[in-house]
Amino acid sequence: MIRPQKHNALKLTALAIAAAAIVAPVAWSGSRVPIVDKTSVATRAASQEELSDRFIVTYAGNTRSTAATRQATFANASTALGYNVRGARVLSTGAQLIRTSTKLDLAASKQLMIEIMKDPNVIAVEADVRVKRLFVPNDTLYAQQWHYKNGAGGINAEPAWDITKGAGTVVAVLDTGITPHTEFAGQLVPGYDFIADIPTAADGDGRDADPNDPGDYDYYYDSSWHGTHVAGTIGAKTDNGAGTAGVAPDAKILPVRVLGVGGGYTSDILDAITWSSGGTVAGVPANANPAEVINLSLGGGGACSTAWQTAIDAAVARGTTIVVAAGNSGGDAQNLTPASCNNVIAVSAVGPTGTKASYSSYGPVVDVAAPGGSGFNPAADNILSTYNLGLTTQGAEGYAWNAGTSMAAPHVAGIVALIQSASATPKTPAQVKKILENTAYANGGFPGGCSYAVPCGTGIVDAHAAVLVANGTNPLPADPPPAPPPPPAIELQNGVAVTGISVASGAWVRYQLEVPNGASHLLLATYGGTGDGDMYVRRASEPTTSLYDCRPFRFGNDETCFFPAPQSGTWYVYIRGFSAAAGISLYPSFVDANYPYKQAATAEQLANHRTKVTLTWQHGKKQVDIYRNGLIYNSRRNAYTFTDNFRIVGTGTMTYKICNQGTAECSNDVSVTYTSAK
Numbered sequence: 001m002i003r004p005q006k007h008n009a010l011k012l013t014a015l016a017i018a019a020a021a022i023v024a025p026v027a028w029s030g031s032r033v034p035i036v037d038k039t040s041v042a043t044r045a046a047s048q049e050e051l052s053d054r055f056i057v058t059y060a061g062n063t064r065s066t067a068a069t070r071q072a073t074f075a076n077a078s079t080a081l082g083y084n085v086r087g088a089r090v091l092s093t094g095a096q097l098i099r100t101s102t103k104l105d106l107a108a109s110k111q112l113m114i115e116i117m118k119d120p121n122v123i124a125v126e127a128d129v130r131v132k133r134l135f136v137p138n139d140t141l142y143a144q145q146w147h148y149k150n151g152a153g154g155i156n157a158e159p160a161w162d163i164t165k166g167a168g169t170v171v172a173v174l175d176t177g178i179t180p181h182t183e184f185a186g187q188l189v190p191g192y193d194f195i196a197d198i199p200t201a202a203d204g205d206g207r208d209a210d211p212n213d214p215g216d217y218d219y220y221y222d223s224s225w226h227g228t229h230v231a232g233t234i235g236a237k238t239d240n241g242a243g244t245a246g247v248a249p250d251a252k253i254l255p256v257r258v259l260g261v262g263g264g265y266t267s268d269i270l271d272a273i274t275w276s277s278g279g280t281v282a283g284v285p286a287n288a289n290p291a292e293v294i295n296l297s298l299g300g301g302g303a304c305s306t307a308w309q310t311a312i313d314a315a316v317a318r319g320t321t322i323v324v325a326a327g328n329s330g331g332d333a334q335n336l337t338p339a340s341c342n343n344v345i346a347v348s349a350v351g352p353t354g355t356k357a358s359y360s361s362y363g364p365v366v367d368v369a370a371p372g373g374s375g376f377n378p379a380a381d382n383i384l385s386t387y388n389l390g391l392t393t394q395g396a397e398g399y400a401w402n403a404g405t406s407m408a409a410p411h412v413a414g415i416v417a418l419i420q421s422a423s424a425t426p427k428t429p430a431q432v433k434k435i436l437e438n439t440a441y442a443n444g445g446f447p448g449g450c451s452y453a454v455p456c457g458t459g460i461v462d463a464h465a466a467v468l469v470a471n472g473t474n475p476l477p478a479d480p481p482p483a484p485p486p487p488p489a490i491e492l493q494n495g496v497a498v499t500g501i502s503v504a505s506g507a508w509v510r511y512q513l514e515v516p517n518g519a520s521h522l523l524l525a526t527y528g529g530t531g532d533g534d535m536y537v538r539r540a541s542e543p544t545t546s547l548y549d550c551r552p553f554r555f556g557n558d559e560t561c562f563f564p565a566p567q568s569g570t571w572y573v574y575i576r577g578f579s580a581a582a583g584i585s586l587y588p589s590f591v592d593a594n595y596p597y598k599q600a601a602t603a604e605q606l607a608n609h610r611t612k613v614t615l616t617w618q619h620g621k622k623q624v625d626i627y628r629n630g631l632i633y634n635s636r637r638n639a640y641t642f643t644d645n646f647r648i649v650g651t652g653t654m655t656y657k658i659c660n661q662g663t664a665e666c667s668n669d670v671s672v673t674y675t676s677a678k
């Protein structure tokens with residue numbers, strides 16, 4: 001039987017939601033981008049640990065306080081607190097600046113405030129905190145880059161940039177290559193073109209040292225300039241008074257071309273992973289700038305293969321962190337590569353409200369979420385970055401909104417550069433992942449629309465929190481709590497259909513069926529309803545998407561599994577939503593030879609070396625034989641229970657089975673251990 005193929009794994013493709021279909025217009029030229037006001041300068045409260053010897057006292061509007069009454073208050077406070085409190089100047093607002101002879105921590109400040117507030121004319125006392133300007137880039141389009149800010153869906157980059165902008169790190173972008181852009185001036189280190197296949201490369205030759213993106217248009221699609229967009233998110237020239245900003249503006253981008261017309265081949269991508277991380281690729285000159293982090297905003301169908309995992313593990317062993325897009329399937333990323341590979345950081349996408357984007361893949365393989373855009377209009381709800389305005393071949397440089405997990409991953413790759421730049425010694429990829437995961441959870445928890453049932457990572461990455469852990473300012477936050485155990489499978493009865501089953505995309509609904517000895521013609525059938533549920537059947541162990549005794553994998557819900565001579569025991573019948581499905585019926589049936597089954601035994605130790613064993617079972621014919629240690633021990637009317645009493649000194653095992661009388665139609669063995677040592 002040929003299984004229907006639900007995936008096409010021939011070529012891996014870039015993971016941007018097709019901009020033309022979803023986000024219009026695709027690209028705006030620099031002059032056509034709406035002009036926006038510059039952002040105001042943000043302020044920051046003093047950290048809790050900051051000591052202060054300056055306070056501002058605010059008095060009520062119609063205050064009766066005079067210089068003399070104020071001075072009396074300060075003198076009283078000095079006496080009460082044991083240090084000098086004196087009035088300094090009066091501010092333009094009428095408030096009074098005061099100084100203390102010693103610097104006060106938070107608790108001591110509170111004591112001071114209590115003393116000063118004893119003057120009924122005082123309405124507020126606050127520390128005169130030193131306000132620092134946050135780094136706010138002056139790039140003209142920066143105000144539209146919500147994805148870098150501290151809103152619901154942003155990465156909180158501004159305070160991180162006050163600590164580091166990624167200097168000293170290299171971020172490899174394995175993508176469609178790069179286009180000339182003023183935003184890349186001084187931002188790049190020499191990359192490479194790994195596309196060996198000439199029709200895919202579309203630059204007239206195979207591998208060479210030129211990662212220039214000539215365009216990946218074909219009959220159906222305009223050029224995507226995908227690599228240009230991704231690279232701009234990581235490291236567009238920032239604070240240059242023009243265009244957009246990047247997450248790690250002082251990091252260097254290593255542009256590596258692996259995707260061309262119709263995508264790219266795994267063989268090229270794996271070589272590029274090796275080379276970018278400082279490994280050797282035959283026929284390619286060594287990479288002088290091994291990357292701290294590789295961004296892979298690409299993917300294809302199928303679970304991670306050995307070839308992929310081997311290349312990734314080797315790069316990780318060289319200290320390179322690998323960030324990958326979770327995928328735009330809207331379903332489980334488990335069947336996508338490289339999202340399902342081990343040793344990567346898989347990134348789902350959220351929109352500006354901090355809620356999982358509908359297109360974003362999810363699932364247990366996803367580690368963190370990052371802004372990837374809503375995938376819908378208005379365009380400004382998506383990710384603004386560098387672009388080329390040519391429809392086929394390269395045109396003028398510009399900027400465009402794109403959506404996708406392709407756009408989410410480079411936010412994380414940029415933060416990895418910030419982490420490594422802020423860290424005194426390089427963090428291992430495992431440490432980097434832990435910092436990202438735990439700070440994301442500590443700074444907001446699961447994104448909207450995500451849960452243990454619909455996992456999309458621990459939270460939205462927080463650049464500032466990650467950097468503060470990386471440079472040792474803050475300890476690593478606690479791990480997110482573990483997932484609660486799934487509810488037990490629901491017991492099926494022979495010949496009784498279950499109806500109205502619904503299952504979310506990527507989720508499981510779990511049933512189990514006890515099949516007795518002697519049963520034959522086991523049939524499990526699902527039918528009816530809407531959507532595409534898939535049945536996974538496995539005896540004795542829970543099925544997974546890769547381990548099962550039967551998985552019809554049909555489109556829709558009409559699926560059957562048939563076993564003419566099934567082994568006895570527990571059969572697990574799970575239904576998984578390939579896409580969301582509802583109204584499914586499940587019918588289990590087998591021909592039951594009526595052997596005893598569901599046998600169980602418990603031992604109770606009594607005084608005097610006596611042991612009482614209680615044997616129970618279900619099913620079976622009117623008369624049964626009880627076997628003990630292989631011999632008929634008792635023959636009796638079937639009462640579904642039997643009590644055995646014996647007196648044996650010491651420890652041992654007693655094994656029972658129950659058979660229909662005079663036949664070999666038996667339950668399985670059941671053993672019980674006894675201990676009568678006194």
Ligand SMILES: [Ca+2]
Pocket residue numbers: 193195201203204205206207208
């Ligand atoms: Ca080439």
Ligand SMILES: [Ca+2]
Pocket residue numbers: 139183236237238239240241242243244245
């Ligand atoms: Ca810029």
Ligand SMILES: [Ca+2]
Pocket residue numbers: 532533534535553554555556557558559578
């Ligand atoms: Ca199906």
